[in-house]
Amino acid sequence: MDCPKCSSKTKVKCGFVKDVQRYKCKDCGCQYTRQTHRGRPLEQKLLAVTLYVNGLSLNTIGRLLGVSTPGILDWVRRFAREHYEKPQPQGHGVVLEMDEMWHYLQKKRKNSGSGKCWILLPDSCLNGNVVIEVRAC
Numbered sequence: 001m002d003c004p005k006c007s008s009k010t011k012v013k014c015g016f017v018k019d020v021q022r023y024k025c026k027d028c029g030c031q032y033t034r035q036t037h038r039g040r041p042l043e044q045k046l047l048a049v050t051l052y053v054n055g056l057s058l059n060t061i062g063r064l065l066g067v068s069t070p071g072i073l074d075w076v077r078r079f080a081r082e083h084y085e086k087p088q089p090q091g092h093g094v095v096l097e098m099d100e101m102w103h104y105l106q107k108k109r110k111n112s113g114s115g116k117c118w119i120l121l122p123d124s125c126l127n128g129n130v131v132i133e134v135r136a137c
Contacts, residue, residue: 005030040067045075052076 002009003025014024014031024031044065051061052072062069 001034001036003028003030004032040065045079048072048075049079 001011001023003011006025006028008025008027010026011023012026014022016022017033020033022031022033048061048065048067051064052058058069058072061067061072065072
């Protein structure tokens with residue numbers, strides 16, 4: 001590893017930065033850390049994402065490429081975060097709050113129900129159907 005400033009080979013160790021060895025050039029006094037790239041090439045990461053999108057499991061992709069399964073998952077998530085376009089909602093929804101809607105199951109008198117916020121989204125205006133989506137508000 002040569003000095004990035006003057007390409008000299010004379011160097012001494014000069015402490016640590018974030019648990020990485022730091023060096024100081026004897027000729028120009030420049031302080032530097034290792035400059036070589038670590039990690040897998042971008043082509044291999046894109047291949048992993050393509051294989052995942054085409055239905056291969058994370059374990060299979062990891063075995064094929066020699067990478068751990070969590071590493072493949074990180075690549076897929078990072079790619080999704082950087083390239084995903086969030087769809088814009090179309091139409092409008094009606095928000096209803098159903099407070100303490102309860103009913104009894106069988107004859108055991110066990111309470112079951114919901115006190116959550118419900119969102120009704122029209123599925124099709126022609127037939128009057130709605131989609132009910134339950135979310136915690």
